[in-house]
Amino acid sequence: MKAIEIKNLTKTYANGIQALKRIDLEVEQGDFFALLGANGAGKTTVIGILTDLVNKTAGEVKVFGHDIDKDFSVAKKFIGVVPQEINLNIFERAIDILVTQAGYYGIPCNEALPRAEELLKRLGLWEKRFGSPRTYSGGMKRRLMIARALIHEPKMLFLDEPTAGVDVEIRHEMWEYLRERNKAGLTILLTTHYLEEVEQMCRNAAIIKGGEIIMRDSVRKLLTFMDKEVYVVSVQHVKDITTLSQYKPVVVDDTTLEIEMSRKETLHDFVARLAQTGMVLTDIRPKGHRLEKLFLEVLNK
Template sequence: MSQHPVGATPDRATANSAAPGADAALRDAPSDKVPALRVTDLRKTYGNGVEALKGVSLDVAEGDFFALLGPNGAGKSTLIGIVSSLVNLTSGSVEIFGTDITRRRSDAMRLIGLVPQELNFNLFEKPLDILVNYAGFYGVPRKVALERAEVELKRAHLWSKAQMTSRTLSGGMKRRLMIARAMMTRPRLLILDEPTAGVDIEIRRGMWDSLQEINASGTTIILTTHYLEEAEHLCRNLAIIDHGSIIASGPMRSLLAELDVQGFVLDTDGVLPATLPVIEGATLRARDAHTLDIDMPREMDLNHIFVALDAAGIKVRSMRTKSNRLEELFVRMTARPEQSA
């Protein structure tokens, strides 16, 4: 398989129009600071007439951990493909730290590290060689590349595998190797396309720690994922794209706060009864014999729930907020009929 990094393909002729789009009001970055990514009225129509992007505009601030979410076929892959210069835009503009990807493509691509969803390295090469060769493609001196490779492989918990054939690595290890490779050029913007796809939850959470470390070091990260818990845990800001348009954008906390339903997980003493009490306005579900899920209107008094549970003989030992609020927001936004037009 090819190991060519983002920006290794020849320049392509693309149309470029900077007319403001319908989503321009969704920008969050401060006006006095150049954002890591600025997308303005971006449109993409494929040769078969399919309009994949319909005037998308958004900003991603420098240093942000940003989630780009949307159902299959919503336009996520097209948007990421254009930003990483793998797909031609039809009109609009994309800037990476103020550098236009059409006018100064090579300069812009040097600022980006891309981790695609598909594994695209030589499985018969050693992890150390994969990283060093990748860095060399960008002109990083071999001595520097070797030093960086040690840092990145250790961060990815792969240093002990550095001299093994990559095909012997587990699926999670291969995913971590992809991230380590992208970091070899010290990108200012790291784009992760489903980086934990197919990885079990324990390994996934370990990868979260590494990604948070990368972000804390100053690297801006854009994440696409179908694991909404992952986006809620990692990201500070997000945009939801559906049918080629941005339908929601802003700080994670602000968007989640707009939900009119709140959810809790209650751990109980003793086994839950076969029939749960009926509490008007609330939905109760047994997660297991000792764990209760509750969804309730935001205005409902939680004490009302506790009183009803106590009357039913259910004693609550501990309580925590449910972590699937983003999933609820996502379903609500993408299920709206007016967004399907």
């Protein structure tokens, strides 16, 4: 059984905009899946339909085998969602937000409180449990939304741009926590603009453009579509680069070059060729993220 099965999903908004055009998508149980796309591509609409915040126009959606047209209330129990926009009630205390959310899933207070304690402690919010989200930083609000999404112990978590506006340290802590939950069996579907994270965290990904899925594969395979890689090469002093012409070198400054390498070429050969020029290599690293480039290439097609 798949965690998510989507067939011919279509959504046309009241203003006539067709946000989704008969998309098909499957997500395996236990996957860490990325849904990529530019703003307005349809990512949030997919999550909205899966969480009953958007009415679909046509198509079939199953969550852990449960058809949302027939038994959405059962399907909803499998899902936790962290939305893109902060949607916390700013007049309530953090602990009450979690206990209330549990109540919506039919979980009484006495069961919800220990769960809330565990989540708030794990996400570093326990000390602030009686504070309202008004007094929280952006990162704390995001973590509280993650705790809220997990209070009913769902099997699948939707994260819609969860790290937008979160500082680097908190973002890494959040990813560490989510990786830990994924290893424990939680299926995660993620939309993000940080493609570096997708490259590091996700196993499978789909790219959505103009309401259509234009690519769906493992992140590893998607990366193989990239046949070129740009490297930033640091040397003690840049010298004559004519013998490096096959790598299309660009001199950035006195100590830095940028070169392009195809998948057929090896770094070993390049380093040997560089040594022949008399330049002393001090550092070499890929420029930018490969997935980001692929993403831009695909979107610009």
